[in-house]
Amino acid sequence: MGSFYRQVDERTFDSLRATAGPWSPHAQHAGPPAALLARAMERHEPAPGTRLADVRLDILGPIPVAPLTVDVTVLRGGRSMHLLEASASADGRPVAIARAWRIVRAPDDFPRLTGLRESGTDPVPEAADDSSRLELPGMHADGYLSAIEWRFVSGGVGTGGTAVAWGRQLVPLLPDEEPSPWERALVLADSGGGITLTVDPRRHTYINCDLHVVLDRDPDGEWVRMSSQALASPGHGGTVHTTLADQHGDLGTGVQTMVLQDARS
Incomplete structure (x- = not known):
């Protein structure tokens, strides 16, 4: 399990078995495609002194473990902010679309605002004797779940x-390529519901149709902490809320809209 994807040409990425989600070997977990589209937006017409501020992924249907064609467009340009849109298609059919604001970085001497955040965070726990892989009922384990290491502080499935x-990806998005901070955050953020x-x-069934992550600071290091x-609400719907952090403290928020249904017999 060397990576999540292999790049075929400038726009095409072959989805490898590490992308397969917990419920089927044929459908991807949304974390890797979210990171793949963020990567495309980060690299599209790069502007020095800017960073992605947020990424919203809309999942248009099951994302197959198959080659994906990625396209990026700029919806709004400017000196201080750009709105970008990236799409992933399989066999000519759109399966996911993402939008992101890429904004100018704040000055180093801008006043620090901490809101209600507490300083610092708990350290990454030592590895337990049992498996660090997420265990889900009826799961497909030979895919995404085998590509992520988890260290639980509290709660869980x-x-x-x-x-x-705390979680970290064990394989890169693409072979021999160091994941960007945003890629590391997005590969994990979609696991809030898991x-x-x-x-x-x-x-x-309790499955998300989107993922929206906002980071006021880029994560530092390979481990990302999720407090989810x-x-x-019976008769209405559901959400998953996640606070993301690194070794220095909280850095952003993730929200997933959940579709709640009775399982089909």
Whole structure:
């Protein structure tokens, strides 16, 4: 399991088995495609002194473990901010679309505003004796779940819908390419609904149709801390809220819109 993707040409990326999600070997976990589209937007007409500020991914349907064609356009240009859009298609059919604001970096001497954040964070726990792989009922393990290492601080699968965990990707997005901070964050951020999973997937489905991540600071290091809570309102819908952090403290927020249904027999 060398990487999530292999680049075929300028626009085409072959999806490798590490992208396969927990419910099928044929459908991708949304983390790797989110990172792939963010990578494309970061590299499109790069502007010195700018950074991605947020990425919103809309999942248009199951993303197959198949070659993806990636296209990027600039929807709004300017001196201080650009709105970019990237799409991924499989066999000519759009399967995911992402938008991102790329903004000018704040001056180094800009006043620091911390809001309600507490300084610092807990360290990455030592590896436990048992598996550091996420265990889900009925999971397909030989894919994304084998490409991510987790170290739980509290909560987790089946513990009531909350979790605090450190995670890191064990394979790069592309061979011999160091993941960018945004890639590391997005590969993991879509797992908020997984690390908090409490409903029995054999009876109920709890699957996101989007992912929106906003980072006021780029993550530092390979480990990303996720503090996630899953919410469900019978008769209405659900969301998963995640606070992302690194060794220096909190750095952003992720939100997923969840589709709640009874499992099909």
